[in-house]
Amino acid sequence: MLQVYLVRHGETQWNAERRIQGHSDSPLTEKGEKQAWQVAERAKALGITHIIASDLGRTRRTAEIIAELCGCDITLDSRLRELDMGVLEKRNLETLTEEEEGWRRQLVNGTAGGRIPGGESMQELADRMHAALATTLELPLGSRPMIVSHGMALGCLVSTILGLPAYAERRLRLRNCSISRIDYQDSAWLASGWVVETAGDVSHLDAPALDELQR
Numbered sequence: 001m002l003q004v005y006l007v008r009h010g011e012t013q014w015n016a017e018r019r020i021q022g023h024s025d026s027p028l029t030e031k032g033e034k035q036a037w038q039v040a041e042r043a044k045a046l047g048i049t050h051i052i053a054s055d056l057g058r059t060r061r062t063a064e065i066i067a068e069l070c071g072c073d074i075t076l077d078s079r080l081r082e083l084d085m086g087v088l089e090k091r092n093l094e095t096l097t098e099e100e101e102g103w104r105r106q107l108v109n110g111t112a113g114g115r116i117p118g119g120e121s122m123q124e125l126a127d128r129m130h131a132a133l134a135t136t137l138e139l140p141l142g143s144r145p146m147i148v149s150h151g152m153a154l155g156c157l158v159s160t161i162l163g164l165p166a167y168a169e170r171r172l173r174l175r176n177c178s179i180s181r182i183d184y185q186d187s188a189w190l191a192s193g194w195v196v197e198t199a200g201d202v203s204h205l206d207a208p209a210l211d212e213l214q215r
């Protein structure tokens with residue numbers, strides 16, 4: 001059975017300021033760096049063998065810290081990026097106009113095909129995340145990969161594995177540097193395919209970020 005560990009990057013400057021990132025980027029805060037070292041300790045104890053990360057700066061930095069402790073290589077995959085939030089990227093959540101808030105609501109309410117102008121739909125996000133996840137099935141037997149990605153992207157992956165719509169990601173609190181685990185099992189008796197073992201575990205962090213404000 002393949003175990004895959006899913007990690008959201010450490011807290012960033014814009015997470016702390018409640019600004020929308022998407023494909024835009026901001027550096028990890030001091031707290032975010034500390035979270036990354038703490039998740040790296042956990043990754044080392046778990047015996048992680050491969051790190052596959054979104055190619056955005058915040059996930060790369062988190063992955064570099066984990067790789068340093070685990071002594072493994074990083075593969076970058078742009079399919080693991082956060083949802084593209086189009087024209088609303090870099091904006092503070094509190095400054096959105098009614099019309100802009102309406103675009104954002106389409107995403108979180110599950111309007112079919114809903115997207116922020118210039119951005120992506122939740123279905124497009126789910127499709128590329130599943131395609132990236134499928135690459136872990138090609139790894140040699142005994143591998144224990146860790147995927148470093150983003151809040152909505154990972155939430156959407158876990159939700160759709162559970163058979164929920166992609167927008168159910170809003171019901172999962174995946175804090176910065178939380179760990180979720182999914183397993184791939186091939187069994188006629190158990191649910192065949194991906195199953196969710198844990199979601200959003202932060203027991204390795206002594207300074208969880210204020211994600212109850214962000215998500």
Ligand SMILES: O=C(O)[C@@H](CO)OP(=O)(O)O
Binds near residue numbers: 019020021022151152
């Ligand atoms: O892009 C963002 O603003 C947030 C949304 O949840 O994602 P992350 O901080 O996980 O990249």
